[in-house]
Amino acid sequence: MKKGLKIKVLIFLGLVSLLINLNVYEFRGEESLRVIVAYEMVTSNNYLQPTFLGDLYFNKPPFFNWLIAGVSFFIPWSEYTGRVVSVFFVFLTVLLIIHFSYKLFGNRILSLLAGLVYLVSVDILFWYGYLAEIDVTLTFFLFLSFYLLYVGFFENKRMFIIFSGLFTGISFLIKGFPAFVFFGLTYISFVIFSKRWKEFFNPAVYIAAVLAVVIPLLWIVNTPYPDIYIKRLFIESISRTRGGTDILKFLSHLVYYPVLNFKQFLPGSAFLLIAFLLYRKENTVLNIPFGIRIFVLATIVNYMPYILAVESRGRYIIPLFPILSIITAYLISSVEKKNLVRYFMYTSIFLITARFLLGFIGFPILMEKKASRKRVAYSIADTIDIQKKIACDCKSEKTICLYLDFIKGAPLKTSRHIPDWNYLIDCSQKKKGEVLSIYDLKGKKIYLYKRK
Template identity: 30%
Template sequence: MIFTEKNWLGKEKTVFAITALLVIPAFLINLGMMTLIDDEGIRALVAKNMMTSGDYLSPRRFEALYFNKPPMWNWILIVSYSIFNQVSEFTTRLPTVFFAFLYGIAVYFLFKADLGKRSAALLALLTITCGRILIYDSMLGLIDICFSLVIFYMMIRMVHLARNEQWGRMYLVGYLLCALAFMLKTLPALAFLGISIMIIVFTYGNWKKLFHWSHFVSFFLFLGILGSYYIPYSMVNGSEVLLMRMMEESGKRTFVDSGVGETILNLFTFPLSFSYHFLPWSILTIFLFKKGVLQKIWENKFIRINILLLLANLLVYWLSPKIFARYLLMFPPFYYVGLLAAYRIHEQENTRLFSIFQKVWLALLAILAIAPFFSGLVPFAETINGLFGKSALLVVGLGAITYFAFREKSDRLPYFVLALVVLRIGFDVIILPSRLAEDPGSRVRTESLDLAKEIEGSQVILDTEKMFEPAIGFYLKSYEGTRLSQN
């Protein structure tokens, strides 16, 4: 067995608990500081238009119908705005943080039975502290972390039900979650469901399970759920443009929309790009390169199906040269579980590579501990309040982590995860204020809010050739009664 140690070793439980607690302030501090980026502006503007118009059926950007995305994320934003009675950068981004927390919790509970508490907790923390989430996507009010959580939960829950031969529940859960994901991003949800069903059926059953009666019942239930929204929508707004835009959005940035040469080149560059976006934990790939490791991993049926789900679903993006990295956020648990399995094999065998990496973790911790000494070199350091005190606290915190890691006799990786979370807090209180001071978006926000006061309650027609940034529209609608339309 790979995950033979089901319980905590040494002080790991304490380290994991501290890390999980610190993730909360790490993801929340200064969350609303930076100006909205364009995609955030679109989602927030559409949600705000729904609130002011009272029309929650028809998403609109300015006063024109918005067909690119279904309304589910807008409804989620409206809940956030309503709870806090505030439409702001913070309340726009808070749902993302909420779903990031849920993502980590879901990984832990869905993998605990197979990996044990120790490895499941580590996998959960690796997932939400991967570079892409930790220092970028968790700071933005976008759909992708929520969508990724739903898709991840759909796939792994179907695995659990299928291996227990609960085919009826598997199809029911799969299609219900697919309907939810469809209301976030439309057709990609169906692609994930279809590919995952094929992999799961041929791993745990046989092709006849595809014709299980519950498959058809669940499919029609899926259609009924979508119909409860799209039929009323079509009766009010028509459906032709909506269907065309749905197909266009789903095919955008895929191989359908790219040249042959660009697609072929992406076949070679994508693995490197994928590994880059999921640093630092993709570095664990090195533990795969030992005789017998891949065979041991493949012999574990649960890890094997995780790998198959990863490769089969990832193929769509592998053939898509123009995708954004945030489209891949449902894959880290499936990716990291294989790497973590390899790491555990080396740990059990006490290999030379495992011993070397214990020194690597310690060396990296020492480097991180002294990094705050150089915080005075960040741009506009003089504008950051309490820079010295913040830097001193970071040095003390990271230094303490390094000290306890030095004393650790088993695995130091959890200490490095904790250090990255502390470093994210440092990023929040030092780097974000520095960026704000030099961010052109800050000036755009200030000038847009000033203009919003002047046009309060007016009908404004925007020249889309000169003023097209959605975030500008969001700030211009900061006051009640202002109506924005496009020429």
């Protein structure tokens, strides 16, 4: 089998592995929040103002929830409904990486390898690539914006720059203000690299910037409280990436954060380091092409806000993974005589096999644990009359409420919205009725009350 075909098979198997037993592994963390918001959109037919357990929700724009809501018309509500969105955009990102790499280098093997590097990154293959989280969807739109901006800038195609603004606007509808920062820093890095200072006055980039702002404004002005939404999104962005006044915490972050990122991008990060060390060992002068050099600069410039902000989380740099994947594929392909490409393929086979095992064996084992939120939800459903009014005042255990949404076929809301509830799910330890059941989730107790 030819090398190109082998890589295609690995990419196909890697994508398939992301789908294995997704309905067995229950929702965790913020996944439940994304799906609850989408569920309430569909049931209320209100797609402009997100709500969470009936309360107005301002912390994130609604585009990712719109995607989940759209999928629900084809796939009934379950773990698949939310997670298939992420898998789909991983697939699109891999295709875009392959296309972009081939456009840059005209090398089919290198292009396919770049797509594989992204796909088998541990944070993609074993975590965010299948979870109902916004990160890989945001990554696709930001990388598409990067691609269009690159082509528009370096090939003097102004319409591409303008379209880059359009997808930046969509990216804002996924995460908020970080999309604007990515667009601005990327364009600045292009100008600095090329030393074409007059490009700061290129009309196309101003049209793109206006378009990037207008798109989210068309949504936000149609919400009940646009001023609150803008303020909350800004605060949310600043609070997650703010710097620290504690010098020890800042210095610790400077050491810890790159190590965390290195782990996230494995095995690509390890092979990138090995390729660099091999070049150094042989005293080889790196003849790095234009595209790779600008990619390196753009990565460094876009990385700076996160390395300088002590509150940065590892997943914030996932949008840089496609660019890093192309850089990695180029370097390990350039030392072909050391068989790095072959070793990377062996590593990919191992990781994809592990991912299949995680889906077929690991997920069922993990869900046998006593603290399963899904199991608690079904236990509650068996204990009560599911058709009566149920309120949920335990937002921290929203996963339980989400599964009850699915079972009941209607959204649960807080007691503020359902004051005449028949049953109440609460975790405040303040007695609010007749206790029907108490569920212990690793030390955290969930109380099921019946109105007296």
